[in-house]
Amino acid sequence: MNNNEPYVEPLTPQEAEEDWLAIIARIRAHEVKKRKRKISRFVSAIAASILLLIGTIITYRIYVLPDIYFAKDNDLAITLKDNSHITLSKGAKLTVYKTFPSDTRDVFLEGNAVFTVSKSKEHPFIVHAGSYEAKVLGTVFKVVQTGATFNVDLYEGKVQVSNSTKPTESYIIQPKETFSNMGSNQVATVAPTVHDDFKKKEMSATLAFTDFYLQDALKIIERTYRVKIIFPADRATSKISILSKDAMVDQLMENISIQLNLNIKKTNVNTFKLEE
Incomplete structure (x- = not known):
């Protein structure tokens, strides 16, 4: 070491x-x-x-x-970005996508609502309700949906109503007129809006349906014109097609009698009778 x-x-x-x-x-x-x-x-x-x-x-x-408005317990007043005003009835729902307003002002309605639409010729306002569309440029109208029944009551302006299942058909309604499908996608009627003081004097209406049973078609005519129609029971299931525009009830009943080869009598101002 x-x-x-x-x-x-x-x-x-x-x-x-x-x-x-x-x-x-x-x-x-x-x-x-x-x-x-x-x-x-x-x-x-x-x-x-x-x-x-x-x-x-x-x-x-x-x-x-999207913005979703729901009138849960009471009517709900809404003002959209374009300053259109909408009152949803209790239980109604309105869906508005973030693209609103754009080239077309689209809203989607479930239930009933009254619309006061701000005017814009360049940007139509379209209410989508089920298979139906109500297209306007500036107006006040009411959409009512009850089960399968779709109605539009017009107060001001002009509304074009169409059904996506029949894209080639559309109906223009004027103030104090109502569009109704009478509970069927196969039916379209335009008639004066009914009020408590409604008078039926010289009333005209537009009706359209194809291959309808006579008994069902006559029920629609009765409801539209507020008349009574008597017809042979054995002809209840006869098929009938109607496309009439702004027709008086007398004219319409005359066309039906010719189509079915039946005679027609007017027993009083509100009652028609079809017979062999």
Whole structure:
């Protein structure tokens, strides 16, 4: 052994164990710090993802998700971006997409509502209700939906009503007129709007239906013109087609009698009788 080298006294077993434990403690502390850094990065990534998701949801709700108005317990008054005013009847729902207003001002209605539409010749206002559309440029009207029955009562302006199942057909209604499908997609009627003081004097109406049973067609005519029609019971299921525009009831009944090869009598001002 070189006498110039310093003498290092060997560790006792206890000192060696304490040093080893210290080394282990440092290693563990280092591992804990590494895990904390990993957890911190993971938590940061999760937080960023959550913030991104929340931002996406908020953006979707603000810029994409349609506005839905629901008159739950009472009538609900709404003013749209184009300054059109709508009153939803109790139980009605209106859906308006964020694109409103655009080239066409489309709204989607379930139930009944009164519309006061701001005028715009360049941007028609279209109410979608089931398979029906009511298209206007500026007007006041009421849409009533009861079961399968679809009605439009017009107060001011002009409305064009169409059915998506019959795209080639449309009907123009004027103030104080009502469009009705009488509970069937196969029927279209335009007649004066009925009020408590309604007078039937020289009333005309537009009716259209194809291959209808006579008994069903005559019920519609009775409801439209508020008359009574008597007909042979054995002809109840005879098929009839009608397309009449602005026709008086006398003229319409004459056309029906010719179509069915029946005679017609007017027993009084409100009663018609079809017979062999």
